[in-house]
Amino acid sequence: MKTNMIKNKLGCKQALLLTLTCVILLSGCASNPQVKPEKADEIPKLTMMNMYYSAEPPKADNEVIRIIEDYTGSKLEMMWVPNSAYNDKVNATIAAGELPQIMMIGSNKSQGIINAVQSGMFWEVGPYLKDYPNLAKLNPMVMNNIAVDGKIYGIYRSRPVAREGIILRKDWLEAVGLPEPKTIDDVFNVIKAFGKKDPDQNGKEDTFGMYEGRGMNGFQTILGWYGGANLYAVENGRIIPDFMTKPYLEALKFYKRLYDEKLINQDFAVVPGTKRQEAVNQGKTGLIISTLDDVNAGFNDLAKANPKAVLDVVSRIQGPQGERLMLFNGGYFGAYMFPKTSVKTEQELKQILGVIDKLMDKKIQNLFEWGVEGKHYKIENGKPVRTDGKAYESDINAVNQIRLDDGGLADAGEDAPIVKKYKQMFKDNAAIAIANRAEPYQSATLAEKGSEITKIIQDARVKFIMGNIDENGWNQAVEQWRKSGGDQVIEEYSAQYNKQKK
Known part of the structure; x- marks a missing residue:
């Protein structure tokens, strides 16, 4: 060097x-x-x-x-x-x-x-x-x-x-005649085209617009586009979980629309997240939401199977509160x-x-x-x-x-163009990263009951997307979370937040 x-x-x-x-x-x-x-x-x-x-x-x-x-x-x-x-x-x-x-x-x-x-x-x-x-x-x-x-x-x-964003097939974008997405509606339109407009040009409707795993890796990113919180938000002097805010429900409805129109894999709730990359490699999908640097690894099989395949990355999507990304980990x-x-x-x-x-x-x-x-x-x-x-x-x-x-x-090297692109995105996107407002604090209740009460929300999220519960059912699940220890979590976090403010 x-x-x-x-x-x-x-x-x-x-x-x-x-x-x-x-x-x-x-x-x-x-x-x-x-x-x-x-x-x-x-x-x-x-x-x-x-x-x-x-x-x-x-x-x-x-x-x-x-x-x-x-x-x-x-x-x-x-x-x-x-x-x-x-x-x-x-x-x-x-x-x-x-x-x-x-x-x-x-x-x-x-x-x-x-x-x-x-x-x-x-x-x-x-x-x-x-x-x-x-x-x-x-x-x-x-x-x-x-x-x-x-x-x-x-x-x-x-x-x-700010590490996460969209990895997509650029050659599929060209095949369906769409530009790189800039807004939430653009993203939906790309997903729909990837699922319904024969992007691989094999004459069959056999692709998913987006592929998802049971961890719902893309949900937090989409929630950020809608203006949602990074796990916890501050409202009226209290720290509350993201799922008690309006943008969370909007992100759920986005996923439900994808599911209802069969634009994502219908078994998303049970397949491991690693299947997302496999789906791209196998030509089953042209879009996943992941860490952007994943584009530089894990897709060798795609290049072998289809040398003409071209991957690209997109990070900034315009939403109701502008461009936002969740602070990663x-x-x-x-x-x-x-x-x-x-x-x-x-x-x-x-x-x-x-x-x-x-x-x-x-x-x-x-x-x-x-x-x-x-x-x-x-x-x-x-x-x-x-x-x-x-x-x-x-x-x-x-x-x-x-x-x-x-x-x-570190000195910039002769990186591949895609590597240069996501490295620059990492630098540029630091300015729009949204922090978890509860990160500096501790909750004894969450430490004790976290896996138990978190499962309430995780299960309800999947049920809502799949149509097994409606908005009332979702609200009931949130109430169950609160009664099962969630309100104590809110109080513990909020007390520390307000003490530190003084």
Whole structure:
């Protein structure tokens, strides 16, 4: 990656002199709280617990970790745990009291972690962030989402904040003579044409306008178009769930119309969400609502079966309240948190935060985005080009869970046009992302009864779409939710919201 990209081989002594930014912190250094260690034995050894998704844990001599260590001036002692067992391992580690200095907490809003935070187990880091160039720029909306009782106890792992939209067959659009949809009515018309106007031109009415799974992945996106809330809204000083608002019913009616006109698969309520991509690959549908970057993976079978097939993405749809998209998963996936039992002093905490801050520098973003020059990519026309995808998967993706950033500073490469398009959408759409207003708060009732009362709404939603209940039946289901604990959830959230407002 240009001359400033992280190189594959760094002479240890020279690299430390050139790239090592201070990691032993002085209490009086507010503008840059890091100082440079003068001796090799002063390099901090940091223990970190993190997850992995590969078949085997990353190797101890993983080259990416060595580069990170050289750049941040630290020595990382990694505790790798498989993703499938991660939350259980976190809970067991907390119970045992033998904690690493840096814990990646995937479910940082689980009741167990909230209890641990409130008991004083983790450092509050909010007051320190202003002293670090990258940490000081963290998204305030996302920071608010990870807060507990209005305070920040971790550094979130950033993800695109407005990530979802429409993936569709562009060649089908051309076949039915329609432009890219811009409004909700446009979307309906495209779906109808994909289902009724023989978009694959085989002379049969054998396609669905849109394909959906039992999780109803597209519902929240469509709800956003109608002006709905991201799970919870604020009305008259109270936090209420999205399904108690008018736009939710409008989104339900949209789905019901699709179902009644057989424009979506009639078995949507029972098929897994993964069937959506399969349906596109098999030519059964030309439109799904999903994360936009899914267009870059999972559709190889479509290209093999139909080399003339062309996929495209659409993100902004005009609705009654303008263009709106739901903030995706709160804008983050887990957070780094720092136990007081293993990070014993403020000086140690500042030292660790200095290392964490450098993990968000452009050089490290480029490392995760592209890998090592000469091994995973090369430079052509001044831009990085992937050369060995298999090695990249093995070396970089194996340790990708260390990554904090969303790649916003990484150098743009010679990406395919569709990749460039959705990456730009991620940046542009951050301005129209709608947050979950209850995200910063906790509900003991929801923690206890959440799966039970949520099922009431999920079942009623499907019944309404399929015509088994009408609007009165829907309202009865909402009342059942309220009487079964929902009103307590509203009161708990609302009390915290109003307390924080004061």
